[in-house]
Amino acid sequence: MEKQDLSLENLDELAREFRYVLTDAICRSGSGHIGGVMSLVEIVITLYYRVMNVRPLEPNWADRDRLVLSKGHAGPMIYTALAYKGFFPKAWLATINQNGTHLPSHMDQNLTPGVDLTAGSLGQGLSAACGMALAAKRDGRKHRIFCIIGDGESDEGQIWEAALFASHHGLDNLIAICDYNKLQIDGFTRQILNLEPLVDKWRAFGWETFEMDGHDWNAIHDTLAKADAVTAKPAMVIAHTVKGKGNSETENRVDCHNIRIPDQATYDRIMCGLECKMELPY
Amino acid sequence: MDCHEKEMRLVYALTLNELIDRNPNVYCLEADLSKASGTSPEVSSRHPQNFINCGVQEANMIGVAAGMAREGKVPFCASFTAFATRRVYDQITVSVAYANNNVKIVGTSPGITQGPNGGTHMCFQDLAIMRAMPNMHVYSPADANELRAILFHMAGSKQPTYLQLIRLKMPKIFEGSYRFDPNRAVRLHEGNDVTLVSTGFMTHVALDVAHKLSSEGIKVDLLHYSAVKPFDSQILVDSARRTGAVVTVENQNIIGGLGSAVCEVLCEHRPVKTKRMGMPDRFGEVADPDYLFDKHGFGLSHIMQTCREMIRSKKAY
Structure with a gap:
């Protein structure tokens, strides 16, 4: 299955379904990182359905585009896309964070078909994405490496080590996306550790920079196309997003990084925060 | 190669060159200590495409190596033992050992051989902390022939590995025909x-x-x-x-x-x-x-x- 041509209505419907499934899967596991998952729905759908070359029946296809989720706690977002693309049965989604699962809270390259890199300890995925991009260049291969980092994750010094490294080596096959939802675990980024001027920082580190509305289908698609066209340097796309997007119980709330669902009443309340009700695929 | 007359770091570099000759997927990564490790100019001039100097950023070096290993490369990452292990312990734990990425970490100048750099650089805990890590093999050769045998073994295995590298010339203990077996003392x-x-x-x-x-x-x-x-x-x-x-x-x-x-x-x-x-x-x-x-x-x-x-x-x- 290669890239698909979906209408905006189809994409909206897919995003609604993803949010419904994600919320249910996270809630039924008792807890999970719902905020930074919901902020990525449109970006990850765009990557898997409109941008990246992947083969669900051949997850290790050598010429596939790679996706490194450096903010590894958003694993359930990637799992949902992989399941809907056919990398593994959708029934697996009901096992997220359950004992013995193939879909752990944080990404694991050895457990999940289609996961390109293990990540969880913040700051490390972008370095590995640099290594993957450098390896591709040395081998003369044409695939691209996409890497999603968090804004809170950008507090880590290793992100800026990788930033220096990628531009020094002219890694134009590396496209990074910062999920700039303005919230980290303990509060708003501007209050905990201010990142601004964020775009200027990446530009100063030698990256081509872009900004986009991370929930606007056309903006995401067009911006990623521009980032892909950059030559001789890496591209950073600052995606302005809303943490916990699409659920009134989580949207832009400081406490939505990781929710706990201790009982049925909490589950019902969180599910009611979604704007729709639908059949679950498992 | 008659290597017991040479400094161990030179044996490291010359052996890496041989390994790259045999397998172009072998890479030499450094964090601005390539002269100390012996790989510059030996590896950097002979195999510039397989030599990556990351600058003074050991954490990024380990991550870059993990990504390269995921793509089938066999990266050897060197720094002083202190910076190759304790400074980047979480990077090695998650990006290398937990992910089981085939990265070779080389800690140079172990313990008292760090000499003039003193207490900040003298690492006496690397065997302990690396040994406590699942999926990690830990080797500490005693002479140049053993180092060489171990490097050949490392390049051919898919095992995340930590190697203690003495930089000095060491007295000969083993013959050139020595074969390394990680399961045998x-x-x-x-x-x-x-x-x-x-x-x-x-x-x-x-x-x-x-x-x-x-x-x-x-x-x-x-x-x-x-x-x-x-x-x-x-x-x-x-x-x-x-x-x-x-x-x-x-x-x-x-x-x-x-x-x-x-x-x-x-x-x-x-x-x-x-x-x-x-x-x-x-x-x-x-x-x-x-x-x-x-x-x-x-x-x-x-x-x-x-x-x-x-x-x-x-x-x-």
Whole structure:
């Protein structure tokens, strides 16, 4: 299955379904990182359905585009896309964070078909994405490496080590996306550790920079196309997003990084925060 | 290659060149210490496409190596032991060991061989902390021929591995025909009076101990562990059963390293009186090896004396 041509209505419907499934899967596991998952729905759908070359029946296809989720706690977002693309049965989604699962809270390259890199300890995925991009260049291969980092994750010094490294080596096959939802675990980024001027920082580190509305289908698609066209340097796309997007119980709330669902009443309340009700695929 | 006349770091570099000649997926990564590791200019000039100097960013170097390994490369990442291990312990834990990415980490100038850089750079805990990590093999060769054999093994295996690299020229112990087996310790001297266990930099001292005590009529069973993990339990238990007394010596803190590995095995399989020698839970300082051996009591004369005492106390035990 290669890239698909979906209408905006189809994409909206897919995003609604993803949010419904994600919320249910996270809630039924008792807890999970719902905020930074919901902020990525449109970006990850765009990557898997409109941008990246992947083969669900051949997850290790050598010429596939790679996706490194450096903010590894958003694993359930990637799992949902992989399941809907056919990398593994959708029934697996009901096992997220359950004992013995193939879909752990944080990404694991050895457990999940289609996961390109293990990540969880913040700051490390972008370095590995640099290594993957450098390896591709040395081998003369044409695939691209996409890497999603968090804004809170950008507090880590290793992100800026990788930033220096990628531009020094002219890694134009590396496209990074910062999920700039303005919230980290303990509060708003501007209050905990201010990142601004964020775009200027990446530009100063030698990256081509872009900004986009991370929930606007056309903006995401067009911006990623521009980032892909950059030559001789890496591209950073600052995606302005809303943490916990699409659920009134989580949207832009400081406490939505990781929710706990201790009982049925909490589950019902969180599910009611979604704007729709639908059949679950498992 | 006649390598025992060369500094170990040069043997490292020349062997890497050979390995890259044989397999272009082998890469040499450095963090601005490539001259100290011996790979510049040896590897950087001969194989510039396989040489990546990351600058002073050890954390990123480990991550880059993990990503390259995921793409089928075999990266060897070198820095001083302190910066190759304790500084990047979480990066190695998650990006290398937990992910099981085939990265080779090379810690140079272990323990007291760090000399003039002193206490900030002298790392005595790398064997301990690397050994405590699942999926990680830990090697500490004693001479150039063994280093070379281990490098060939590492390049051909898919195992995340930590290698302690002594940079100095070391006395020859092994022949060029030596074959490394990570599951086997090597008996360098046979005896029934006391078991002496060593690794890395201390093995040539331990061999001197065995020869000198032999002239006193004391027969040392000397076991050299080039692989501290996996750990060859069988040869140790068999030796302890015969000698009834064990002395360990290492260029490391006595907490957590080779001595601890020995005690873990003995207390479960063959409890005998055991004495650990090495840094007695102290930091290092600017000094040469003999000064530190004397100050902390793990040089040649101290090991000889400890072996004698262990034999005496065995009789009283």
